[in-house]
Amino acid sequence: MANPxxxxxxxxxxxxxxYLPKWDTYALSRFADIWDVLAINDGTFVPSEGTLPAATVLARHHDGPVPDPPLHPMPFHANFDSPLYEDVRRCTSGQFRARTAATFADRIRRLANDRLDALLPLGSFDLTQDYGGIVAASMVCELVGLPVELAPDVLATVNAGSLAEPGSGVEVANARPGYLEYLTPIIERRRAGAGPPLAIADNLIDYRLPDGSGLTDTEAAVQMLGVFIGGTETVPKIVAHGLWELLRHPGQLAAVRADLDANVPVAREEMIRYCAPAQWFARTLRKPFTLHGTTINPGQRIITLLGSAARDDREYVNPGDFHWDRRSARILSFGRGTHFCLGVHLARLEITILVTEWLKRVPEFSVREEAASRPPSSFQWGWNTVPVDVGVAA
Known part of the structure; x- marks a missing residue:
């Protein structure tokens, strides 16, 4: 993961x-294979062991299909197959539909400019954490019902949760108590009728599982993790890395600046392809599946290497090069199929606004490349730290 x-x-x-014999897992690396596999929704590939299983989970080998987890204590709903997964996802998805997400544009723009007002006079700061990170975490706070003043703490907590020593796996469960310290009290307050209506929390409180039971406060809070983590972590890394790539290519930067409204949405798609930090997701087989002459059996796993797909020259021309105006017919950075990213519309909107407002107000900037860092993680390959120096600010 230092350089995959x-x-x-x-x-x-x-x-x-x-084939990875230690984990009884197969890695798929080609774009077309991953694109086709993730579209299969007939129960062949299921997330019953999690989409990011820890090393302790992968160490267990199976002789046949793995059942869904028990309903109680209920894990994150992404561990379940249809239809339970979709039912719980709908509890959290309302604010992320395209039309609703678009209504957040003015708020995101204000947050971005508030950050620029505070940061640009400093001359030097971290592009990932101090700019995009705080804006994205502020939006997450508002969506889940936390005070926006907690955005720096939320950002730090989420960043810490993805770190891992080589070979240890993501071990998200180790960070989960920290996440739930924020989320469980939200459920408790809404269940008690305190505070204004909060769609995500209220829907989870009202939800009933197939056996008629409801979610406990902790179980409901766990279902909010996708919003809490995914909404905080990905966008800042794409924005910082994407702006850095434009800086590395002055001609491309000038071309994008020539018409921000028209060109930033085009450049955004290349940033998503080239800079998205998530590298892989896992599935466990419930039915046999054959690919390139290899049959994968029930109980074995696959990991879909999304980061590899983004660099596949079978899908893209010169994929190792950044081209702001590349027109990509297909992108896998947000996944595909049933588990397609819940917040894709909001993420695209945030990236567009963060890049646009930066380029409007920052005529000159440089990256201190020797101080930029990608901390260890078995799941992502993203620039957590991108220190910048800025010129005269608008």
């Missing part, structure tokens, strides 16, 4: 279905 790109190329060219 050379390994991805070897996998794509020589081992498109690569």
């Amino acid at each position: 790109l050379p390994y991805y190329r070897v996998l794509r060219d020589q081992h498109p279905v690569y």
Whole structure:
């Protein structure tokens, strides 16, 4: 994970279905294979062991299909197959539909400019954390019912949760108590009728499982993790890395600046393809599946290497190069199929606004590349730290 790109190329060219005997797991590395596999929704590939299983989970080998987890204590709903997964997802999805997400544009723009007002006079700051990170975390706070003043703490908590020593796996469960310290009290307050209506929390409180039971406060809070983590972590890394790529290519930066309203949405798609930090997601097989002459059996797993797919020259021309005006017919950075990213519309809106407002107000900037860092993680390859120096600000 220090630099997976050379390994991805070897996998794509020589081992498109690569077996990892220690984990009884196959890695898929080609865009077309991952695109097709993630579209299959007939129960062949299920997330019953989690979409980011820890090393302790992968160490268990199975002789056959793995059942869904028990309803109680209920894990994150992404561990379930249809229809339970979709039912719980609907409790949290209302504010993320395209039309509703668009209504947040003015708020995101104000948050972005408030951050720029505070940061630009400093001359030096962190592009990932101090700019995009605080804006994204502020939006998450508002969506889940937390005071926006907690945005820096939420951002720090989420960043810490994705760190891992090499070989240890993500171990999200270790960070979960920290997440739930924010989320469980929200459920408790709404269940007691305190505070204004809050769609996500209220829907989860009212939800009933197939056996007729409801979610406990902790179980309901766990279902909010997708919004809490995903909404905080991805956008800032894409924005910081994407602006850095434009800086590395002055001609491209000038072209985007020439018409921000028209060109930033185009550049955004290349930033998403090229800069998205998530590298892989897992599924466990419930039915046999054959790919490139290899049959994967029930109980075995696959990991879909999204980061590899984004660099597949079978799908893209010169995919290792950043081209702001690349027109990509297909992108896998937000996933595909049943587990397609819940917040994709809001994420695209945030990226567009954060990049646009930056380019409007920052005529000159530089990155202190020696101080930029990608901390260890077995799941993502993203720039957590991108220190910048800015010129005269508008």
